[in-house]
Each structure stands twice: as C-alpha cells, then as structure tokens.
Amino acid sequence: MIEARELRKRFGRVDALDGVSFVAPDARITGLLGPNGAGKSTTLRILYATLAADSGTACVDGDVVSVANTALRRRVGVLPHNAGLYPTLTARENIEYFARLCGLARAAARRRASELIELMDLQDIAARRAKGFSQGQKIRTALARALVHSPRNLILDEPTNGLDVPAVRKLRALLLRLREQGHCILFSSHVMQEVGMLCDEAVVIAAGRVVACGTPEALRQRTQAASFEDAFVALTGDTGENG
Amino acid sequence: MGAVWSVFAKEFLENLRDRRTVMTALLLGPLFGPIFFSVMLQLSLDRTRVGADEIIQLPTINGAAAPNLLAYLQAQHIRIVPMDHDSTGRQELQVADRSESARQLIAQRTARLVLEIPAGYGASIEAGRPAAVRLYADSSRTGDERYAARVSAVLERYAQQIAMQRLTLRGVDPQLLAPVVVQRVDVSTPASRSLLVLGMMSFFMVLSMLTGGMYLAIDTTVGERERGTLEPLLATPAPRGQLVLGKMLATCAYMLLSLTLSTSALCIALGRIDLEQFGMSANLGPGTAIRIIAVMAPLIPLLAALMTLIAAWTRSAREAQAWLGILQLVPSVPLVFASLLNLAPRLALMPVPSLSQHFLVTQLLRAEPLDGLWLAASAGSTLLLGALLLVPVMRLYGSERVLG
Numbered sequence: 001m002i003e004a005r006e007l008r009k010r011f012g013r014v015d016a017l018d019g020v021s022f023v024a025p026d027a028r029i030t031g032l033l034g035p036n037g038a039g040k041s042t043t044l045r046i047l048y049a050t051l052a053a054d055s056g057t058a059c060v061d062g063d064v065v066s067v068a069n070t071a072l073r074r075r076v077g078v079l080p081h082n083a084g085l086y087p088t089l090t091a092r093e094n095i096e097y098f099a100r101l102c103g104l105a106r107a108a109a110r111r112r113a114s115e116l117i118e119l120m121d122l123q124d125i126a127a128r129r130a131k132g133f134s135q136g137q138k139i140r141t142a143l144a145r146a147l148v149h150s151p152r153n154l155i156l157d158e159p160t161n162g163l164d165v166p167a168v169r170k171l172r173a174l175l176l177r178l179r180e181q182g183h184c185i186l187f188s189s190h191v192m193q194e195v196g197m198l199c200d201e202a203v204v205i206a207a208g209r210v211v212a213c214g215t216p217e218a219l220r221q222r223t224q225a226a227s228f229e230d231a232f233v234a235l236t237g238d239t240g241e242n243g
Numbered sequence: 244m245g246a247v248w249s250v251f252a253k254e255f256l257e258n259l260r261d262r263r264t265v266m267t268a269l270l271l272g273p274l275f276g277p278i279f280f281s282v283m284l285q286l287s288l289d290r291t292r293v294g295a296d297e298i299i300q301l302p303t304i305n306g307a308a309a310p311n312l313l314a315y316l317q318a319q320h321i322r323i324v325p326m327d328h329d330s331t332g333r334q335e336l337q338v339a340d341r342s343e344s345a346r347q348l349i350a351q352r353t354a355r356l357v358l359e360i361p362a363g364y365g366a367s368i369e370a371g372r373p374a375a376v377r378l379y380a381d382s383s384r385t386g387d388e389r390y391a392a393r394v395s396a397v398l399e400r401y402a403q404q405i406a407m408q409r410l411t412l413r414g415v416d417p418q419l420l421a422p423v424v425v426q427r428v429d430v431s432t433p434a435s436r437s438l439l440v441l442g443m444m445s446f447f448m449v450l451s452m453l454t455g456g457m458y459l460a461i462d463t464t465v466g467e468r469e470r471g472t473l474e475p476l477l478a479t480p481a482p483r484g485q486l487v488l489g490k491m492l493a494t495c496a497y498m499l500l501s502l503t504l505s506t507s508a509l510c511i512a513l514g515r516i517d518l519e520q521f522g523m524s525a526n527l528g529p530g531t532a533i534r535i536i537a538v539m540a541p542l543i544p545l546l547a548a549l550m551t552l553i554a555a556w557t558r559s560a561r562e563a564q565a566w567l568g569i570l571q572l573v574p575s576v577p578l579v580f581a582s583l584l585n586l587a588p589r590l591a592l593m594p595v596p597s598l599s600q601h602f603l604v605t606q607l608l609r610a611e612p613l614d615g616l617w618l619a620a621s622a623g624s625t626l627l628l629g630a631l632l633l634v635p636v637m638r639l640y641g642s643e644r645v646l647g
Contacts, residue, residue: 045474048478049477049478050474050477050478050643051643051646052643067483067641070480070481070482071480073479073480074480076478078474078475078478080475080478081474082471083471084470084471084472084473084474085472086253086257086470086472087470088257088260088261097253098475098479100245100246100249101246101249101250101476101479101481101486102479102480102481103245103480142475149480
C-alpha cells in the first residue's frame with residue numbers, strides 16, 4: 001500500500017505540490033492522472049524517496065519513506081521516467097546490476113535475471129546493449145529491473161510513454177498479472193484512454209492538488225461527461241483550447 | 244558493503260567499454276606524454292653538445308688586414324670564409340658597402356655571423372691603440388647566440404694574448420692586471436644536475452592522474468544524472484554512501500592505472516636517453532618507478548574526491564569539464580610557490596599535498612634516502628584531507644541537490 005498525506009513541495013517560487021493526499025491500495029492498479037506539470041513526477045519521486053517533501057508524509061506499507069530508510073526501499077520497485085537504462089550495458093547486465101544492488105548474491109542475481117528475462121519476454125535482446133533498444137524494449141527491460149527484488153509495491157512514471165499499441169497491450173497484460181499476485185501498482189500518465197483501460201482507481205491531479213479520485217467510470221458519471229477524456233477536462237479545468 | 248563492489252565493478256567495466264575515452268585517457272596522456280617529453284629532452288641535449296666541438300663558418304670581410312688574428316681563429320676550429328666580393332662575386336666590395344653587405348648576409352640567413360676587419364685595424368694594432376673588429380649577429384635568433392658567444396670568447400683570448408705580450412715587452416708583470424680571480428666550484432652531482440629537467444616529472448604525473456580519472460568522475464556523477472540513470476540508482480535499497488564510494492573507487496582505479504602507465508613510460512623513455520653523456524644521471528630503475536608510484540598514490544583518493552565533488556555539484560557534463568579543466572592547474576600551485584619562494588624540502592612542508600609529493604619524488608630521482616617521518620607526514624596528511632573531502636561528497640549525495 002502506498003499512501004501520500006498532505007504532501008507539499010516548493011521549487012523556488014513555484015508550488016509544485018500543494019497538499020497531495022491519496023491512497024493506492026494493494027491488489028489494485030492506481031493511475032495518477034494529470035496534465036503536464038501537474039506534479040505527477042514530483043509526487044512519485046517523493047514516494048520513492050529521491051525527493052523530500054517540504055511537509056506531509058509519504059508512506060509505504062504504513063512506514064514513512066526517507067533517504068535513510070533503505071529497508072523500506074526493498075519493498076518498492078521503481079520505473080523512472082524514460083526507463084533510465086545504462087546504454088553500454090546489455091539488458092541482462094542492467095537487470096543483474098540492480099539485483100546486486102538489492103543485495104542478491106552473484107548466482108542468485110543471475111537466476112533472478114533469467115526469470116525476469118523470460119517473464120518480460122526479453123530473450124532476444126538479453127545479450128544486446130541497451131543503446132539501440134526501442135521504447136517498448138526499454139520499458140520492458142526497466143520493468144524487469146524494477147521487479148528484481150520482488151517488491152510488493154510498484155511505482156511507474158509514465159510507463160506507456162512512447163509505446164505502440166502491441167507494446168501497451170503487453171504491458172497491460174503484465175500489470176494485470178502483477179495485480180492478481182496482490183501487488184500495489186501506482187503509475188502516472190497524461191493519456192486518458194490508457195488510464196481508463198488500465199487502472200482500477202484514478203487520482204486526478206492538477207496544479208499540485210488532487211481534484212478527484214475514484215474509478216474511471218465513477219468519475220465519468222460524476223462529471224456527466226460522455227467519455228473519460230471529457231471527464232478529465234471537466235475535472236482539471238484545462239481544455240487546452242485557450243492556450 | 245556489497246553495493247560498493249557492485250558499483251565499482253560496473254563503473255570500471257562501463258568505462259572500459261567506452262574505447263575512445265580509454266584511448267584518450269590512458270594512451271594519449273600517460274604514454275605519448277613521456278615519449279614527447281623525452282624526444283624534446285633529447286633534442287635540447289643534442290643542441291648543447293653540438294655547440295662545443297662544431298666547426299664554425301665565419302664569413303670575414305677584409306680579412307687580409309689581420310692575418311695573425313685569422314690564423315689564431317682558424318686554430319680554434321673556426322673556418323674563415325673570405326667575403327671580399329659583392330653578391331655577384333665579380334666586383335670587389337667598396338669600403339662604404341662593407342657594413343651593409345654584412346647585414347644582408349645575416350638577414351638573408353646565408354650566415355649566422357660575419358666578422359668585419361675595419362680599414363684602420365693594422366695601423367691601430369701597430370700603434371698600440373684599441374683596434375676595433377666588428378662581429379655581426381642577430382641576437383633575436385636564439386640558436387645563433389652560442390656561436391656568437393664562442394667567437395667573441397676566442398677573440399677576447401686573442402686580445403688578452405696581445406695585451407700580455409705588450410706588457411711583458413714593457414717589463415710589466417701581466418699578473419698585475421688580475422688582482423682577483425674568481426674560481427667557481429660546481430658542487431652539483433650528475434644526478435642533481437639532471438633535476439633541472441626531471442623536476443617536471445612530479446607535475447606531469449599529477450596531470451596524468453587527473454586526466455586518467457576525469458572522464459569517470461564526470462561520467463559517474465553528472466553524466467549519470469544527464470542520462471537519467473541516477474534516479475533509478477538512488478531509488479534502489481543500496482545505501483547512498485556505498486554508491487558514492489563505489490563510484491570514487493572506480494575513479495581511483497583508473498587514476499592509479501594512469502599513474503602506473505605514465506611513470507613506467509617516463510622511466511623507460513628517459514632511460515633510453517644517454518643522460519650520463521651530458522654529465523647527468525637519472526635514477527630510473529623499476530625499483531624507483533615503484534617507489535615513485537607509492538609516494539604519489541596517496542594523492543589519488545584526495546583528487547578523486549575533489550573531482551567527484553565538483554562534478555556532482557555542477558549542472559551539466561559540459562560545466563563539469565570546464566571546472567575540472569581548471570582543477571588541473573591546482574596541484575601546480577604549491578610547486579609554483581615553492582620555486583618562487585625557493586623553498587627547500589623540510590618536515591614542516593611535508594603535510595602540503597602535491598608539494599610534499601614533488602619533494603619526495605625529486606629525492607627519489609636524486610637517489611637520496613627518504614626520511615620515514617617525512618613519508619608518513621606526506622601520506623598521512625594527504626589521505627586525511629581526502630577523507631575529510633568525503634564529508635561534503637556524502638552530504639551532497641544524501642540530498643536531492645544531486646539530482647540537479
């Protein structure tokens with residue numbers, strides 16, 4: 001379970017987060033939805049402890065997240081924005097490196113990497129350097145890397161960014177499988193259809209505040225919009241038509 | 244501490260895969276540097292040697308007026324080339340044109356020196372008056388200066404000889420003209436004389452350490468941030484202190500590699516130059532090379548921490564490169580002060596990083612025994628400073644500032 005309580009964060013004179021609170025429960029896929037610059041990445045970064053909130057608390061499984069709380073990070077897997085793979089390392093090396101950093105012994109890291117390569121369907125690129133990977137291959141490799149220590153909670157920053165339709169379907173199947181295993185999955189996106197199809201719960205965030213949350217269907221009904229996309233526009237007040 | 248070794252191994256391997264970087268960092272600097280250095284040294288040594296026994300060509304105008312002088316010069320390895328005709332070689336030079344003609348010879352680079360015997364030379368000598376001779380040379384051509392110096396020295400000796408004869412003829416003891424005689428006693432040994440050139444070695448080694456580690460210091464910090472790989476790394480359960488230590492160890496490893504390569508290359512390249520021939524000797528066996536590396540090694544963690552701190556603090560790899568370029572000058576600051584203030588090595592100066600290593604390496608090259616206390620003071624204070632620098636590095640990596 002991932003929980004944000006009244007998170008506030010300022011960068012210089014800009015209020016990035018102005019009291020963000022929500023809960024992403026276990027065995028559910030929660031979508032963090034908002035326009036560009038709404039504070040999605042900042043929220044996720046605070047939840048996986050590379051940023052510190054000015055006030056408020058971020059909790060995972062009831063424990064407060066912090067830089068020093070390394071034990072808690074064992075329960076969180078992170079897929080950062082743009083995957084963040086090492087271009088000169090192969091897919092397998094990228095995965096094994098993180099397995100070692102998560103404390104697995106050399107042999108165990110190799111075994112775990114093999115498992116994940118099979119799970120993520122990476123056999124054909126396992127021995128290739130990440131430099132020339134397609135966006136889909138990058139995301140799948142980075143997801144394998146995020147799962148290397150079998151974390152109970154998964155935080156994915158824009159996982160569908162730049163993916164084509166088959167790749168999105170593959171990812172969806174995978175996330176559904178992880179949900180069935182009881183994982184808590186929190187992902188961010190600015191693409192409405194995806195959130196509508198992928199998540200059980202949506203948290204809509206705009207200008208650093210949570211403006212609505214609930215199932216996609218409930219949000220659509222609440223705003224009496226024809227589609228989830230119209231619901232999103234109604235909730236964030238950003239039509240995108242007046243600049 | 245498992246994460247330290249995982250990070251170290253990964254960074255070491257990743258840098259090794261970047262062949263271009265490895266080539267520039269480990270081949271260009273540490274290997275070509277010493278070769279270039281020793282070729283320059285050989286050339287400059289060759290030039291000073293040639294000066295001593297080379298036969299000098301001396302175009303002479305109106306030489307017929309001073310047969311004794313010319314005979315004396317010729318006995319001193321100076322070959323007289325008569326120049327009594329103009330450039331066409333047909334017409335004899337007029338008295339008024341002589342000076343102009345001498346200047347032209349030098350300006351056209353057909354001669355380094357020209358000797359002109361003025362018309363009144365013979366008469367002045369006979370009368371016992373000072374007789375002028377003109378030696379033309381271009382002092383702005385540095386290579387020609389030593390030729391002019393040699394010819395003037397020979398001319399002075401000739402003048403002295405005549406003076407002595409004149410005094411003796413008049414019954415005066417020529418020794419009266421030399422009330423004080425300066426005798427210079429050179430106490431330098433061959434090894435210490437070679438230091439004029441080899442004193443640059445310690446600076447060169449510091450430089451090669453810095454270039455060896457610079458790429459990695461930038462790549463593992465600000466480079467990793469720019470590629471977007473720092474964020475997932477910091478989100479792993481590995482403690483951040485261990486991540487930084489692993490990165491710095493990888494930087495240290497390449498610095499040590501670079502230092503070892505450059506020291507070996509310098510010792511081999513300089514060993515091929517016959518320094519003994521010029522009254523110099525450099526103590527450059529494998530034993531000395533190992534000792535030099537050991538003396539310089541404590542600088543590695545200090546410089547690695549400094550480079551990591553600066554690179555992690557900058558906003559971009561470009562900015563980091565600019566700052567680390569400036570950093571390359573820093574280790575030379577104590578050396579410049581030492582030579583300006585003419586500081587001699589002593590215990591009180593041993594805690595100064597870079598300076599103490601310079602003094603100790605110099606002593607090793609002189610084949611002088613090293614004082615254990617000096618060694619301890621040098622290594623101890625350098626390592627301590629390196630450890631102190633870890634504090635701000637760790638603090639930076641503990642904060643979100645490191646993500647830019």
